[in-house]
Amino acid sequence: MTSTAFTKQAGIEVPLICGAMYPCSNPELVAAVSEAGGIGIVQPISLTYVHGHEFREGLRLIKRLTGKPIGMNALIEASSRTYHERMVRWVDVALEEGVRFFVTSLGNPKWVVEKAHAVGGIVYHDVTERKWADKGLAAGVDGLIAVNRRAGGHAGPKDVEELWKELGGLGVPLICAGGVGDEAHFVEALRIGYAGVQMGTRFIATPECKASEIYKQAIVKAHADDIVLSERITGVPVAVINTPYIQRMGLRAGPIARWMLRGRRRKRWMRSIYALKSLFQLKHASLDESGSKDFWQAGKSVDGIAAIEPAGAIVRRFAEAADRALGR
Numbered sequence: 001m002t003s004t005a006f007t008k009q010a011g012i013e014v015p016l017i018c019g020a021m022y023p024c025s026n027p028e029l030v031a032a033v034s035e036a037g038g039i040g041i042v043q044p045i046s047l048t049y050v051h052g053h054e055f056r057e058g059l060r061l062i063k064r065l066t067g068k069p070i071g072m073n074a075l076i077e078a079s080s081r082t083y084h085e086r087m088v089r090w091v092d093v094a095l096e097e098g099v100r101f102f103v104t105s106l107g108n109p110k111w112v113v114e115k116a117h118a119v120g121g122i123v124y125h126d127v128t129e130r131k132w133a134d135k136g137l138a139a140g141v142d143g144l145i146a147v148n149r150r151a152g153g154h155a156g157p158k159d160v161e162e163l164w165k166e167l168g169g170l171g172v173p174l175i176c177a178g179g180v181g182d183e184a185h186f187v188e189a190l191r192i193g194y195a196g197v198q199m200g201t202r203f204i205a206t207p208e209c210k211a212s213e214i215y216k217q218a219i220v221k222a223h224a225d226d227i228v229l230s231e232r233i234t235g236v237p238v239a240v241i242n243t244p245y246i247q248r249m250g251l252r253a254g255p256i257a258r259w260m261l262r263g264r265r266r267k268r269w270m271r272s273i274y275a276l277k278s279l280f281q282l283k284h285a286s287l288d289e290s291g292s293k294d295f296w297q298a299g300k301s302v303d304g305i306a307a308i309e310p311a312g313a314i315v316r317r318f319a320e321a322a323d324r325a326l327g328r
Contacts, residue, residue: 002322006173006195009122009142010101011069013037014319015196016186017145017175018203018311020073020103021153021297023050023286026210027058029203029311031065036312037319041071041103044090050283051210055090059097071101074112095119103145110139124175128156130166143173145198151178152201152239152299155229164192181304183321190322201299206311214291216308218243224300241302243294 004015016038018030023046030040040062047058062070072094074087091102091112100121104112113123117140124143125136133144146163147156158166160176167174173195180186181202189197203209205216222241229237230246240246285295 002190002319002326004173004190004195006143006175009173010039010071012039014315015190015322016315016318017041017071017103017196017198019153019177019198019200020046021200021204022046023283024200024204024209024211026051026208027053027062027065028210029206029208030070031062032206032208032311033203033315034062034068034070035066036315037068038315039069039071039101041073041101042094042099043073044087050286056093056097059094059099063097069101070099071103072099073103073105074109075105076107076109076112077105091115095121104136104141108139109136109141113140124173126177127167128154129158129163133167133170137170137172141172143175143195144170145175145177146194148176148178150224150300152227152297152301155237155239155299160189161192164194168193178299179301181301183318185301185304186318187322187325190326199301201301202305202314203311204298205305205308206314207308208311211286212289212291214289214294215286215296218294218296219298219302219305220307222298222302224303227298227300227302239297239299241294241296241298243296245294 002015007015014037018033018038018040020041020043022043025043025046030042033040044055047053048055074091095115102112102116102123104123105126109123109125116123122142124145125141126145126147127133127136128147136144144167146167148160148163149155149157155178175196175198176189176194177198180189180197180199186197201219204211205219218241226242227239228242230240282295285293
């Protein structure tokens with residue numbers, strides 16, 4: 001199948017990452033993507049808080065479902081000492097259980113790099129622009145995940161080609177994250193020069209994902225214009241489907257929240273408040289089959305999603321399309 005610098009580093013067959021998603025990264029989904037030749041990424045809070053697995057046992061469950069490589073997402077912003085200590089333990093456990101691919105986000109990844117490199121692991125770092133890429137590279141990361149403006153979750157400000165021009169010459173593999181929901185966009189990203197693609201929204205609309213059926217159908221029915229950015233989830237813009245609930249809630253943070261987010265110390269408190277609230281809301285909304293809690297994250301890749309399909313079939317179809325188009 002399609003080979004790139006990223007697939008060689010990660011030891012996989014298809015240059016396709018199932019990005020870590022709170023609350024949608026359950027063991028069955030992570031394993032299905034890896035088993036098909038891509039790589040699924042464990043989101044620790046999703047694994048433990050949403051899907052109820054003790055962390056080590058959750059990893060072992062995934063390993064029973066697939067013998068192929070998996071990764072782990074380390075959200076490393078030190079919002080509290082307790083959270084940082086928990087993330088350090090999770091990284092240590094993941095390494096003990098044989099995980100060798102890590103995706104770091106929101107902070108200085110140096111400590112993760114040091115731990116991973118000590119046992120032959122690799123670290124890719126989420127970035128939205130050059131200054132964050134430079135900091136990641138200074139910390140020793142092995143690759144960069146370029147998050148563009150069409151991404152779900154915390155979208156960046158730039159489009160696919162802008163980010164490639166800004167980051168493509170930095171000497172490490174670059175992954176395109178955002179806006180890829182069909183084979184055409186996957187092939188286009190590889191043709192531009194990206195070493196791989198990270199997808200999240202496309203993999204929510206799969207049987208393996210434990211999200212509610214009504215959430216999956218909302219993704220299938222949505223168009224790019226239905227995706228809006230809300231500040232009311234984490235304090236910075238997050239891509240969500242523009243449902244009646246979102247319309248009632250509003251997209252902008254309130255005046256007190258905006259004031260708190262402008263201060264260096266106050267910002268941490270406000271983000272912690274947002275995080276605690278959204279962890280609960282997003283968990284229950286993603287699992288609720290009634291549709292009354294229509295609080296659903298998704299990116300503009302919804303444009304390319306026309307059906308709920310098995311995760312493995314998606315990976316294989318994308319790989320075949322790339323092989324045909326690129327002649328590899």
